[in-house]
Every structure is written in C-alpha cells, then in structure tokens.
Amino acid sequence: MTEVLIIGAGISGASAAFHLAERGTRVRVLDPSGGTAGQTARSGAIVRGHHAVPLEAELAVESLGEYYERWDERVGGGCGFTRTGFAYLADEADAPAVRANTTMLAAQLGWPTELLSPEQLAELEPAVDTARISLVAHEERSGYAEPMAATTSLLRAAERHGAEIRHERVFGLLAGDSRVHGVRTESGEYHADTVLLATGAWSPALAATIGLELPIASARIQVMLYERPYSLAGHLTMTDVAGDIYLRPTADRCTLVGRHAPEREWLAGPEENRAEHDHSFMLDCARRLGARVPAMAGAPFRLARTCALDITPDGRPLLGPAGPEGLFLAAGWSGSGFGKGPATGAELTRWILDGRPRRPGLWRYTLDRFAKGEPIAGEHEYGATGPH
Known part of the structure; x- marks a missing residue:
C-alpha cells in the first residue's frame, strides 16, 4: 500500500x-x-470562478460546484459556504481583460457569469458607490467559506x-x-x-x-474586519480593482477587507511576521471601504489578521x-x-x-x-x- x-x-x-x-x-x-x-x-476565503488562467478557473469552478456547494454530501460536516454573489469591479484599464475572461469562463467552462454596467450594478447592489467603475463581472453562485x-x-x-x-x-x-x-x-x-x-x-x-x-519569497499581508451597521444586512463579495481592495461579508455582521496592491512588506522568512496590525493600514482600508460602501463609512474596527504569504515570481x-x-x-x-x-x-x-x-x-x-x-x-x- x-x-x-x-x-x-x-x-x-x-x-x-x-x-x-x-x-x-x-x-x-x-x-x-x-x-x-x-x-x-x-484567508479571505473568497470562492469564485473568475480567474485569468483557464486551468485555474477550471479548478476554481470544480471546487465551487463539486465541493463548496455540496460540502456535506461530498466531504461531510460544514465549510460555512455562503452564497453572496461575487462582483469583479474593473476600472477602465482592466475592463478589456475582464470582458475577455468573463467570455472565457462562459464559453469554455459553461460557468454562469455576466457582464454588468455600473448602472446595472447599482440596481443589483444599491449599497455600492459605482465611482471609477467601468465594467463589472458578476457571478450569482459565488461567495465565501469559513477557512x-x-x-x-x-x-x-x-x-x-x-x-x-x-x-x-x-x-x-x-x-x-x-x-x-x-x-x-x-x-x-x-x-x-x-x-x-x-x-x-x-x-x-x-x-x-x-x-x-524553491523560488518562494515571504511577504506580510493583513486583512481587517469592520462591524456592519444593522441597516446593512449584507452585500456582494467583491474584488474592487478601481478601489484597490477586496471585501466580503462575514457571518458575525462584519465586513472583511484586504488590499490587492499594497506596497509589499517582504520578510526574510515567515517567522518575521508580526501578529499586530499596522494602524495606518487599518485606517486606509476603512477609508477605501467607506468610499465603495458608503453605509460603512466610519464603521467600527473589530479585529485584524496577519500572515506571511508564499509568493512566486x-x-x-x-x-x-x-x-x-x-x-x-x-x-x-x-x-x-x-x-x-x-x-x-x-x-x-x-x-x-x-x-x-x-x-x-x-x-x-x-x-x-x-x-x-x-x-x-x-x-x-x-x-x-x-x-x-
């Protein structure tokens, strides 16, 4: 054996x-x-099909459809998968790639995804301010899980x-x-x-x-959690290129926020990671969150998570x-x-x-x-x- x-x-x-x-x-x-x-x-634990490489999109779609959506049947127990819908909010520079990759997902994988205008996004998710958004890729079946x-x-x-x-x-x-x-x-x-x-x-x-x-470098990342007001029960899970954040709701009435393209803090090794968050990063994420979801402007900070990521070239x-x-x-x-x-x-x-x-x-x-x-x-x- x-x-x-x-x-x-x-x-x-x-x-x-x-x-x-x-x-x-x-x-x-x-x-x-x-x-x-x-x-x-x-992890931010976002579960969605949208990726730039077809093979990685295949793995993501299989993971979502065959596992996260059927976890109790396929694995047993729970994974906390919550279907919120997922939206990729593209600025003008990324709009052509979003259009092409959304087409690829639908044509090659048969994944249900659609392109929305900023106006259509506002109808779908009234909590979102559509400033600086050029095009949106939307997946109704996607969301997040509890890692x-x-x-x-x-x-x-x-x-x-x-x-x-x-x-x-x-x-x-x-x-x-x-x-x-x-x-x-x-x-x-x-x-x-x-x-x-x-x-x-x-x-x-x-x-x-x-x-x-191994060509792997360590980089420190941080994610922040902010309390949602009771007036905002939930919202889409989003990759917000225009605002340089990603965000998703959590089960305990918070919204998790991370940055896509912050200036990376490189580490000599993962043991150098600090558990304490950077106050300036917390304030920056709060500002970006409030700009995209106005109901969360000034939302109380709940907690932070940090870790060392393994980055390849x-x-x-x-x-x-x-x-x-x-x-x-x-x-x-x-x-x-x-x-x-x-x-x-x-x-x-x-x-x-x-x-x-x-x-x-x-x-x-x-x-x-x-x-x-x-x-x-x-x-x-x-x-x-x-x-x-």
Missing part, C-alpha cells in the same frame, strides 16, 4: 489528505498547529478514511539515492514512499534541508513532482489557493497515485518552469491585481 506524508494542514494539505485517504492510501499529516497557524486560517471549518472537516473526513493527523513540527526532509524518503520531526523520523510539501511560506526552509531551492503555485523522486509540492500560492483547494487536492492525488493529473496543463506548474524560463501568465492578465 502506498504511504504518503503530508507536511502542512492548510487547505491544500487537508484536501490532498482527504482524497488520498479516500482512495485507500496510508496518509499521515504533520502540522504543529493542525492547520491554524498558516495562511489558510487567515478553518473547511480544513477541519477535510481532515476529519480523511481520518474517517484512515488518515493519521499528528500535531508535530517538521525540521527537515530525509533524502538519499536521489529520492526523498521521509522527514525528521521533533519526536523522531517518519518514512514514506511520497512526501507532499504543503507548508506555504515555510516550504523553502524545509526544501533547503535537502539542498532544493509569476504569482502561480508550485505543484507536482519537484525533482528528487518522491517529493511533491503544493506551495507558492501567492494568496490564491483557498478557492481552488478542493479540486487541487484531487489532482495531486491523481498525480501521486496514477502518475499524472487529469488536467495535463498542470505539468506547466512544476518547479522546473523557472529554469526553463516558462513562467505562467493568462492571455488577459490584470494590471493592478496581478495574476489573480
């Missing part, structure tokens, strides 16, 4: 654990926090299929004869046929223990076999992994057990693309927000 060690219990690791165990694989997941210390727990509910239920489902979840810190990989054969932890060594490294910004340090260099993840036999990667998501996580775990399972993913295009996402000079980009990329 195949044995797989999964390092990291965020959305990618948890999904892979579930799918591998479901197929009868012996799985052990190692994570000192059980998935609560990394970026998944602090820890999703990962916890995936891990519990994996356990029901026989997986073992251990709260242990991994200090390094074990390799010999050109293959990886296990890991070294605080309690000893574990050996397996395959090791899946899904530890986000911590991945480069672990890969370096066997001399493997092209903003796309490192997936699949990594060079030394037996080592697979699911890292470098650059902030875009949660919505695609369930389908990505299914593809990693096929890759590990069957030798190939169902989608051949995923081979482009392996580590050697940078050595080959073949970074990934969508045909119609976005300026302010980068690849996502």
Whole structure:
C-alpha cells in the first residue's frame, strides 16, 4: 500500500489528505498547529470562478460546484459556504481583460457569469458607490467559506478514511539515492514512499534541508474586519480593482477587507511576521471601504489578521513532482489557493497515485518552469491585481 506524508494542514494539505485517504492510501499529516497557524486560517476565503488562467478557473469552478456547494454530501460536516454573489469591479484599464475572461469562463467552462454596467450594478447592489467603475463581472453562485471549518472537516473526513493527523513540527526532509524518503520531526523520523510539501511560506526552509531551492519569497499581508451597521444586512463579495481592495461579508455582521496592491512588506522568512496590525493600514482600508460602501463609512474596527504569504515570481503555485523522486509540492500560492483547494487536492492525488493529473496543463506548474524560463501568465492578465 502506498504511504504518503503530508507536511502542512492548510487547505491544500487537508484536501490532498482527504482524497488520498479516500482512495485507500496510508496518509499521515504533520502540522504543529493542525492547520491554524498558516495562511489558510487567515484567508479571505473568497470562492469564485473568475480567474485569468483557464486551468485555474477550471479548478476554481470544480471546487465551487463539486465541493463548496455540496460540502456535506461530498466531504461531510460544514465549510460555512455562503452564497453572496461575487462582483469583479474593473476600472477602465482592466475592463478589456475582464470582458475577455468573463467570455472565457462562459464559453469554455459553461460557468454562469455576466457582464454588468455600473448602472446595472447599482440596481443589483444599491449599497455600492459605482465611482471609477467601468465594467463589472458578476457571478450569482459565488461567495465565501469559513477557512478553518473547511480544513477541519477535510481532515476529519480523511481520518474517517484512515488518515493519521499528528500535531508535530517538521525540521527537515530525509533524502538519499536521489529520492526523498521521509522527514525528521521533533519526536523522531517518519518514512514514506511520497512526501507532499504543503507548508506555504515555510516550504523553502524545509526544501533547503535537502539542498532544493524553491523560488518562494515571504511577504506580510493583513486583512481587517469592520462591524456592519444593522441597516446593512449584507452585500456582494467583491474584488474592487478601481478601489484597490477586496471585501466580503462575514457571518458575525462584519465586513472583511484586504488590499490587492499594497506596497509589499517582504520578510526574510515567515517567522518575521508580526501578529499586530499596522494602524495606518487599518485606517486606509476603512477609508477605501467607506468610499465603495458608503453605509460603512466610519464603521467600527473589530479585529485584524496577519500572515506571511508564499509568493512566486509569476504569482502561480508550485505543484507536482519537484525533482528528487518522491517529493511533491503544493506551495507558492501567492494568496490564491483557498478557492481552488478542493479540486487541487484531487489532482495531486491523481498525480501521486496514477502518475499524472487529469488536467495535463498542470505539468506547466512544476518547479522546473523557472529554469526553463516558462513562467505562467493568462492571455488577459490584470494590471493592478496581478495574476489573480
């Protein structure tokens, strides 16, 4: 029987654990926090189909339609998926790309999405000020999920299929004869046929223990939560390019806000991240939120979340076999992994057990693309927000 060690219990690791165990694989997941210390727990957790690369849109659409919308049936338990509708608010510069990518989603994937004018958006969502918006992509079925509910239920489902979840810190990989054969932890060594490294910004340090260099840099991000007034029961989940924020409602009468293109604070490593938020960032997000949703102007600040993101040079993840036999990667998501996580775990399972993913295009996402000079980009990329 195949044995797989999964390092990291965020959305990618948890999904892979579930799918591998479901197929009868012996799985052990190692994570000192059980998935609560990394970026998944602090994710904006927006679930939508809209992406600039068709393959990533496929993973997002599959994750939404086959998992988030059917979570209790497919996985068991809950993921907190809430259908709010999603709107991509484009400025004039990004409008052509939004038009092209919306057409791609509808034509190639059959995903129900539509283009709206600013006036049509105002009719759909009266809470939104349409200043500086040129075009809107709207998805009625999209929304958000609760990240820890999703990962916890995936891990519990994996356990029901026989997986073992251990709260242990991994200090390094074990390799010999050109293959990886296990890991070294605080309690000893574990050996397996395959090791899946899904530890986000911590991945480069672990890969370096066997001399493997990963092109992943750490950057600090922050998201802010503000209380919604009782006059505003909810609102669309939005990617607001024109206002340089993303926002979604939360279940506890707040609105979560992050920035798309802030000046990045680069870190030497994820351990440099500070849990305390920056007061100036909190004020800036509050101003941008109030400008887009006037009912939230002056909304009380509730709390902040910070984490270290794993950023690759092209903003796309490192997936699949990594060079030394037996080592697979699911890292470098650059902030875009949660919505695609369930389908990505299914593809990693096929890759590990069957030798190939169902989608051949995923081979482009392996580590050697940078050595080959073949970074990934969508045909119609976005300026302010980068690849996502």
